[in-house]
Amino acid sequence: MNNILVIAEAFQGKLRKTSLPAVTFAAQLAGKTGGEFSIALLGSGISGLAGELSSFGAKSVYIVDAPEFTNYLAGPWAKAVVTLADKIGATAIAGVADTFTRDLFPRVAARLNAGMVSEVTAIFGEGADVTFQRPMWAGNVLGTVKVQTPKSVFSVRGTDFEPPAAGATSPVQNVTLAYEDDGKAKYVKFEPTVSARPDLGEASVVISGGRGLKDKAGFGLLDEMADLLGAAIGATRAVVDAGICPNDLQVGQTGRVVAPQLYFAVGLSGAIQHVAGMKSSKVIVAINKDEEAPIFAVADYGLVGDVFKVIPELTEAIRKHKG
Numbered sequence: 001m002n003n004i005l006v007i008a009e010a011f012q013g014k015l016r017k018t019s020l021p022a023v024t025f026a027a028q029l030a031g032k033t034g035g036e037f038s039i040a041l042l043g044s045g046i047s048g049l050a051g052e053l054s055s056f057g058a059k060s061v062y063i064v065d066a067p068e069f070t071n072y073l074a075g076p077w078a079k080a081v082v083t084l085a086d087k088i089g090a091t092a093i094a095g096v097a098d099t100f101t102r103d104l105f106p107r108v109a110a111r112l113n114a115g116m117v118s119e120v121t122a123i124f125g126e127g128a129d130v131t132f133q134r135p136m137w138a139g140n141v142l143g144t145v146k147v148q149t150p151k152s153v154f155s156v157r158g159t160d161f162e163p164p165a166a167g168a169t170s171p172v173q174n175v176t177l178a179y180e181d182d183g184k185a186k187y188v189k190f191e192p193t194v195s196a197r198p199d200l201g202e203a204s205v206v207i208s209g210g211r212g213l214k215d216k217a218g219f220g221l222l223d224e225m226a227d228l229l230g231a232a233i234g235a236t237r238a239v240v241d242a243g244i245c246p247n248d249l250q251v252g253q254t255g256r257v258v259a260p261q262l263y264f265a266v267g268l269s270g271a272i273q274h275v276a277g278m279k280s281s282k283v284i285v286a287i288n289k290d291e292e293a294p295i296f297a298v299a300d301y302g303l304v305g306d307v308f309k310v311i312p313e314l315t316e317a318i319r320k321h322k323g
Contacts, residue, residue: 002035005090008053009100010043015052018201021161022096023056032126040084044070050172057167068179071187078107080177097155105153114151121160138253139276159259159280200232204261208234208251212267212307216244225315236268252277267307270295
């Protein structure tokens with residue numbers, strides 16, 4: 001683990017800030033093992049993003065900028081990451097745990113014959129005795145694991161590592177890698193969910209609704225409150241499965257993991273799968289008519305009441321406060 005390669009992410013020409021906590025993880029791991037870390041970014045038209053990655057004290061920033069890498073496909077990208085890792089002598093690969101790395105990193109680990117630790121939340125020990133903490137059973141158990149293979153791959157809980165602090169300026173190297181299309185998949189199109197609200201992973205306030213809101217009309221009660229607070233809207237898996245909300249709004253073990261400054265849990269029971277995705281939020285406010293709902297066990301503030309009465313009243317109070 002003496003040479004760590006962080007895979008940052010770009011989307012539609014912009015750097016995903018949510019991928020940066022992996023830099024903090026890599027810096028900590030390098031400090032504990034006496035190594036160093038570098039950062040890589042793959043894509044098309046991304047050379048201008050190098051400056052955003054060059055101020056974190058990495059040994060180098062590698063930019064793979066080519067038209068072939070415009071759209072992500074797991075097979076070719078896994079080959080490219082492995083080729084780059086071999087080229088620079090990286091013994092560990094790291095990135096933030098999200099849909100991108102969940103798809104990419106198992107393939108990278110298989111090609112490197114490397115042990116993989118997913119959803120890392122902490123690092124313990126020093127040198128050869130370093131171990132990693134990760135949640136299991138929807139966060140009900142925290143396991144401590146050790147990698148036994150010469151090479152390793154890590155996906156990191158972005159909510160458990162702070163964004164990286166500024167450090168020494170890193171040299172930027174443009175790298176050319178072959179795009180090896182395995183023919184197993186092809187890019188067809190991308191249909192984004194267009195919203196004026198902030199991204200779930202970057203919002204400082206998130207308002208999530210559950211089955212207690214019943215339907216799309218009920219879920220619409222959250223819109224004005226979210227607009228007043230500049231909040232992102234989230235949902236439970238049950239709501240997404242019912243077709244009330246698109247799946248990119250799902251918060252939980254099989255959705256997005258978020259840790260905003262303020263999290264509203266509205267009309268949701270607090271199943272462990274959902275709690276696993278939001279329990280690191282700084283302040284949690286739960287609103288539910290069932291006073292025994294599990295969500296109150298993790299909430300900092302709880303309000304027992306009918307969400308169809310509470311949310312309009314709360315929205316009106318926020319509107320008056322904002323003048």
